[in-house]
Amino acid sequence: MLTGSTLRRRALLLLLPGMVALAACSSTTQQAADAPPATGATGANGTADGTTAGSPGAGSTSSVGGFAIATVPERRDVQHLHYEIGPLEIQPGQNNITYSAEAGYPTVPKPAEDGYITRIRANLERPDGTVPPVDVIHLHHGVWANVSGRPNPANAELFFAAGEEKTDTILPAGYGYKYRASDRWIINYMLHNLLSTPDEVRITYDIDFVPMRSDGAKEITPARPIWMDVRTGEIYPVFDVLKGSGTDGTFTYPDQAADPYDGRRPMNEWTVDRDGVLIGTGGHLHPGGLHTDMYVTRPGAGATATDAAKASITGDRAHVFRSEAQYFEPAGAVSWDVAMSVTPPEWKVAVEAGDTVSVTATYDTARASWYESMGIMVMWMADGDAGTDPFVAPVDVKGVLTHGHLPENDNHGGQPSDLFLDLTAAPSGPTTGTVGITDFVYAPGDMAVGVGSSVPTVAPGGSIRFVNNEATATTAGVWHTITACKAPCNAATGVAYPLADADVQFDSGELGDAGDPTAGRLDWTTPTDLADGTYTYFCRIHPSMRGAFRVEG
DSSP: OOOHHHHHHHHHHHHSOOOOOOOBOOOOOOOOSSOOOOTTOOSGGGSOSOOOOOOTTTTSOSEETTEEBOBOOOOTTOEEEEEEEEEEEEOTTOOOEEETTTTTOSSOOOOSSOEEEEEEEEEEEOTTSOOOOTTTEEEEEEEEEEOTTOSSGGGOEEEEEEETTOOOEEOOTTEEEEEOTTOOEEEEEEEEEOSSSOEEEEEEEEEEEEETTSGGGGGOEEEEEEEEETTTTOSSOOEEEOTTOSBTTEEEETTTSSSTTTTSOOSSEEEOOSSEEEEEEEEEEOTTEEEEEEEEEOTTHHHHOOTTTGGGEETTEEEEEEEEEEEOOTTOTTSSOEEEOBOOTTOOEEEOTTOEEEEEEEEEOSSOOEEEEOEEEEEEEESSSOSBOTTTSOOOOOOBBSOOOOGGGOOOOOSOOSSBOOGGGSOEEOOOSEEEEETTEEETTBOBTTTOOSEEEEOTTOOOEEEETTOOSSSOOOOBOOEEOOTTOOSOOBTTBSOSOOSSOOBOOOBBOSSTTSOSBSEEEOOTTOOSEEEEEEOSSSTTOEEEEEEOO
16 A cells, blocks of 8 residues: 555654553552452463552652652452453554454453452553554553443443553542453554554553452442543544634633534533442543543532532532643643543542533643544442532542653654755645645655655635545545644654644544544645645644645735
């Protein structure tokens, strides 16, 4: 599908430059006794021998950026189990959503006996055990779903999610997710290959597990996951955040969106089905995201709230937690070099049947646009009355992190590069009115040295049609975007560069016709109202792809 020279050049452009969590504070872990082998487990950590799989933050600094680092609580009879799905053959430029069964893994590896899951950690690894750089290939998302007793997988219980920020799920001491060996799991995932070269990876996940037969299980209260999303119910729940939107440089979804749900009931709400206690939550955002927020609404409760609680209450809605994005990225809130704060162990919120829990997501809009953004908070709930009523006392405490900076985010980009041209200084060139995208090249108008030389030019009022020749109406192929970036947009590629930061914004969506996340079309036409000037752009999926076109009277 790709020519050898183009494939090698696109690889060089990237290689040469330099969901959800709950936290608990305690220490160490304990070894399992008389444990049977775990189904599908591999390696030294996969035989339930008590070998600790590790935890972000454990044994590291106690705080980062003003946030405490969570540690894993001590639990009796805990086993540390390691599993993986793979090998997974990754196609050049791949960015598709699929399920474990579709990838050839109809049975997802999991524990062999009944028990409680108290912690899950996921990652992506190459065959040699190394973690690939996020700017080369990453797990955009992975969602672990329990479909047992559910004839329609769409109604599965979603109990764990992982994104590029790689937050652990760590249930507080005394709580666990009740698991049965007969449970049937599937994994919905999206692997994003930013290069034009193939790759091979495996999805790994480490589980802390307390067998039901053990004494330790008697100390655990069952907890259940509640999936909270600003667009709950969609397989690809995304929204666009445009530069300059919102107020004072930030935009909150859905609060500041115009009719976000097309007149239907809000998708960001859940009605509490029975009295209980919320024991933890944490947020998932994309680059540009600042925080997610969770609220509890109880009709009439605002009028009777105590003075102590009123600072966190607006009307009948109490703010119960803010999951903040702690960016380690030197350029600020623009990349996956980030950790999301999660609830500390003392956070327990009493809710009543009929209460409404809702979530929002806030993004920065002063710097750039953020397309296909998300706002998710997986919440864990248990029966009982051990929590604090948010209308009696404030509960919105500062969160903790499950890790600091990760080395796979070390290539930030943005430094001068001799791999790209400054097309703002290039001569105007003729155009047939069409720019084709083939072999990861925009032709004409590509910015790569040795590929482009001139800029396709149209008169004011004219337009240029971009056509993705790497996908068809019957095959998924490779998807690309045409997304405006600030000229000259020719610095080195990395996790923080390029950005959709042009003063004049445009974005084609993912040109493809294969369902989510594609735009449902293979072409896109530039706006006809553009003023004279040179417009630079990049591909959001493969950011080493850059180009330009010109409007000239």
